Amino acid sequence: MALENSDPNLNQAADLKPLEVTKNGDTTVLISTIPSGFAIVENETFEGKKIIATRAFLKGELLYIGHAALLDLSAIRHKFTVQINSQDGEFLSKHQNDDTHSVEDFLLQNPSESKRQCYGWDGFMNHSCDANAYFPLLYRTPNDMCYRAIALRDIFVGDEVTCDYSLFDYHCTGHEIKVCACGSPKCRGEMLGFQGLDLCDKVDILHLVEREIKDKFMKDENVVIHKSHLPQGIGLVTNNSGTHLIATRRFGIGEPLFINRAELIPMDEVVDRKFCLEIDGKYALLDAEQHFIYRDGYAEMLGFDSFMDHSCEPNCEQQYLSKNEYVVRAKKPILAGDKITCDYMALENSAIGMENFGTSSFDCECGETNCKGFVVC
Numbered sequence: 054m055a056l057e058n059s060d061p062n063l064n065q066a067a068d069l070k071p072l073e074v075t076k077n078g079d080t081t082v083l084i085s086t087i088p089s090g091f092a093i094v095e096n097e098t099f100e101g102k103k104i105i106a107t108r109a110f111l112k113g114e115l116l117y118i119g120h121a122a123l124l125d126l127s128a129i130r131h132k133f134t135v136q137i138n139s140q141d142g143e144f145l146s147k148h149q150n151d152d153t154h155s156v157e158d159f160l161l162q163n164p165s166e167s168k169r170q171c172y173g174w175d176g177f178m179n180h181s182c183d184a185n186a187y188f189p190l191l192y193r194t195p196n197d198m199c200y201r202a203i204a205l206r207d208i209f210v211g212d213e214v215t216c217d218y219s220l221f222d223y224h225c226t227g228h229e230i231k232v233c234a235c236g237s238p239k240c241r242g243e244m245l246g247f248q249g250l251d252l253c254d255k256v257d258i259l260h261l262v263e264r265e266i267k268d269k270f271m272k273d274e275n276v277v278i279h280k281s282h283l284p285q286g287i288g289l290v291t292n293n294s295g296t297h298l299i300a301t302r303r304f305g306i307g308e309p310l311f312i313n314r315a316e317l318i319p320m321d322e323v324v325d326r327k328f329c330l331e332i333d334g335k336y337a338l339l340d341a342e343q344h345f346i347y348r349d350g351y352a353e354m355l356g357f358d359s360f361m362d363h364s365c366e367p368n369c370e371q372q373y374l375s376k377n378e379y380v381v382r383a384k385k386p387i388l389a390g391d392k393i394t395c396d397y398m399a400l401e402n403s404a405i406g407m408e409n410f411g412t413s414s415f416d417c418e419c420g421e422t423n424c425k426g427f428v429v430c
């Protein structure tokens with residue numbers, strides 16, 4: 054299959070060859086080459102093996118190009134054998150693999166097929182709830198699935214290379230990890246496939262999953278995704294208190310930070326749906342109460358600006374230019390890293406000829422000396 058990709062990392066033709074599938078009597082044997090930079094070693098924390106890095110990789114670096122063979126293993130009850138060779142073609146080891154080394158092929162269009170994604174040497178990669186690699190699909194043919202492995206953070210020599218199984222296994226039937234032993238501080242306690250994650254975790258890893266998983270998620274959870282784009286000088290930070298809009302450069306008094314155009318969504322489209330923003334490739338969940346401004350018959354959705362915090366002594370003010378377009382200006386000098394804030398109560402009143410139908414309210418914790426304490430907007 055021709056590969057339309059000019060990425061210089063992908064010019065090693067050997068990496069683009071599918072796994073070799075052979076038969077030894079009744080046994081299906083997958084011949085797999087372990088790339089340089091990795092080793093399969095015994096796992097000291099639980100029974101089995103693990104993959105470690107034998108050289109360092111930087112965040113975002115291509116770790117290797119991997120392949121899964123798409124095989125119907127139903128006749129042999131999901132069992133196959135993997136042979137692992139070195140890059141020089143030297144035989145290293147052979148393993149009888151059961152179905153924990155293959156995954157139900159979520160890309161199948163025809164449910165009567167029973168193909169599974171059968172992995173070679175990297176089938177020994179363990180799950181982590183805070184994995185250091187992910188695997189965007191490169192191409193597929195009827196029998197081969199080719200993907201990149203990309204470092205999600207810096208990986209050092211000796212580090213275990215891990216993946217989040219819920220990225221590519223939606224239902225995880227038969228593969229559930231009831232008690233996760235990944236040992237990460239972010240451990241979710243179990244691994245039940247993408248479907249089994251809580252909503253926040255789904256949104257958190259949504260930028261790492263294939264389109265088919267994202268489509269299933271949107272259908273199952275009744276999620277609508279809107280795209281938004283951060284203007285120059287504006288950023289988002291997420292910490293324990295949520296996601297906040299910040300300045301990434303300084304702004305002087307009176308200087309416009311950005312002009313934003315709100316999307317006006319008819320009320321009947323808002324009811325019972327969940328809304329998610331795709332902001333420059335990452336996803337954020339919107340809270341129907343917190344993040345929308347309700348008008349007569351529709352809701353105003355502000356995109357990236359949904360994450361601007363309220364303050365009773367804000368550093369910005371908002372002025373509407375038209376029904377759904379407004380400018381945000383600095384009321385005070387703003388430094389890079391400062392949270393961008395406005396007074397939600399003033400914001401509502403400034404809308405030209407538009408009454409706010411929302412009755413959301415919250416206890417304000419802005420910490421200013423003139424804090425109103427209770428905000429109704």
Ligand SMILES: [Zn+2]
Nearest residue numbers: 182233235240
């Ligand atoms: Zn875990």
Ligand SMILES: [Zn+2]
Nearest residue numbers: 365417419424
């Ligand atoms: Zn306040």
